[in-house]
Amino acid sequence: MAKRKGLVINDRQLDLCDDLLRKLKEVSGSTFLALISTSGQPITTASDDYHPETLSLASLAASSFAATQQLARILDEKEFTLLFHEGKNSNLHVSQVSDQVLLIITFGRETQVGKVRLYTQRAIEVLKPIFENADEENDLLQVDEGYEASAGKMIDDLFADVEGEADATH
Amino acid sequence: MPLINFAAREINYKIVYYGCGLCGKTTNIQYIHRKINPQARGKLVSIATEEERTLYFDFLPLSLGTVKGMQTRFHLYTVPGQSYYNASRKLVLQGVDGVIFVADSQITRLDENVESYLNLWDNLLAQGDDLTKLGFVIQMNKRDLTDIFSVEDLNELLNHTNSPVIEACAVTGMGVFETLKTVSKQVIAKTS
Numbered sequence: 001m002a003k004r005k006g007l008v009i010n011d012r013q014l015d016l017c018d019d020l021l022r023k024l025k026e027v028s029g030s031t032f033l034a035l036i037s038t039s040g041q042p043i044t045t046a047s048d049d050y051h052p053e054t055l056s057l058a059s060l061a062a063s064s065f066a067a068t069q070q071l072a073r074i075l076d077e078k079e080f081t082l083l084f085h086e087g088k089n090s091n092l093h094v095s096q097v098s099d100q101v102l103l104i105i106t107f108g109r110e111t112q113v114g115k116v117r118l119y120t121q122r123a124i125e126v127l128k129p130i131f132e133n134a135d136e137e138n139d140l141l142q143v144d145e146g147y148e149a150s151a152g153k154m155i156d157d158l159f160a161d162v163e164g165e166a167d168a169t170h
Numbered sequence: 171m172p173l174i175n176f177a178a179r180e181i182n183y184k185i186v187y188y189g190c191g192l193c194g195k196t197t198n199i200q201y202i203h204r205k206i207n208p209q210a211r212g213k214l215v216s217i218a219t220e221e222e223r224t225l226y227f228d229f230l231p232l233s234l235g236t237v238k239g240m241q242t243r244f245h246l247y248t249v250p251g252q253s254y255y256n257a258s259r260k261l262v263l264q265g266v267d268g269v270i271f272v273a274d275s276q277i278t279r280l281d282e283n284v285e286s287y288l289n290l291w292d293n294l295l296a297q298g299d300d301l302t303k304l305g306f307v308i309q310m311n312k313r314d315l316t317d318i319f320s321v322e323d324l325n326e327l328l329n330h331t332n333s334p335v336i337e338a339c340a341v342t343g344m345g346v347f348e349t350l351k352t353v354s355k356q357v358i359a360k361t362s
Contacts, residue, residue: 004361006174007172008174014175037173038265053212055245056213056215056229059229059231143240151355151358152358154237158206158234158235159206162205
């Protein structure tokens with residue numbers, strides 16, 4: 001049976017994204033940026049000294065965005081292209097880059113939402129083709145042949161101790 | 171669908187616990203959070219009602235470590251089991267690599283189990299997925315109770331894919347890690 005394909009990111013894509021996120025951070029005055037998959041997994045981040053708990057943030061932002069898309073359908077709107085939460089000291093902006101990728105931006109009072117939105121729209125125009133035109137080059141990338149066997153052994157090791165503990169309490 | 175980030179040397183897989191209301195999905199994930207080495211797990215996030223029923227999902231990231239140079243993670247999710255939360259279940263299933271169907275073994279929960287199993291098929295088909303292409307394990311939970319179905323009967327009802335079946339008692343942890351171990355190996359074997 002053919003193996004399932006994932007969302008694959010190569011070196012060239014990541015370099016382009018990192019470079020763009022750095023520039024976007026600078027011009028928009030935002031504090032933290034992250035590209036994540038629509039299924040809630042982080043791809044890359046840009047930040048100087050603010051590091052939120054990225055895995056939870058990605059999971060929650062992707063889920064909120066997915067829920068927002070469903071709200072749009074219920075309201076007979078084709079799509080809501082962004083999600084915005086305004087706080088007292090910080091704000092969260094989530095927008096869609098491609099079918100599989102979202103952009104998260106957090107920013108504080110030192111910048112304006114209009115400025116962030118303007119530069120984000122421009123950035124998405126550049127980011128979108130990075131993800132949409134990479135299938136051919138990514139098809140050539142392969143995970144190491146021994147990955148499955150090694151992962152299997154590490155899974156056994158990770159759960160070995162706790163499995164014993166569970167049996168003992170039963 | 172896994173995220174394979176060759177540039178950052180990372181692979182992330184998404185595993186979803188599915189099943190009817192009160193079958194023990196959240197109990198599974200809470201047990202894993204409590205027992206696993208804290209260095210191997212992230213924060214447990216739960217979006218629940220005031221009565222502690224899952225409203226949207228629970229989320230727990232687990233790190234396997236570096237495998238052949240690739241940092242490997244499993245992102246565990248639960249869905250809300252109550253039937254009227256189907257819109258939320260569909261969202262949680264997006265991008266799934268492996269499903270653990272938690273069946274409530276009690277005879278009185280037969281209808282709910284079957285309804286949830288059919289609902290899983292419907293929701294996967296609607297997003298162009300198919301259980302045969304994903305990791306899939308059936309966990310028969312609450313084996314410590316009386317008035318429960320035999321494994322054979324539940325297997326006939328809920329296992330049209332001839333998938334692995336694991337008996338469990340999520341409250342005490344019996345079968346919890348065996349279930350997760352089985353589906354974790356499956357998702358790696360079925361994706362590239």
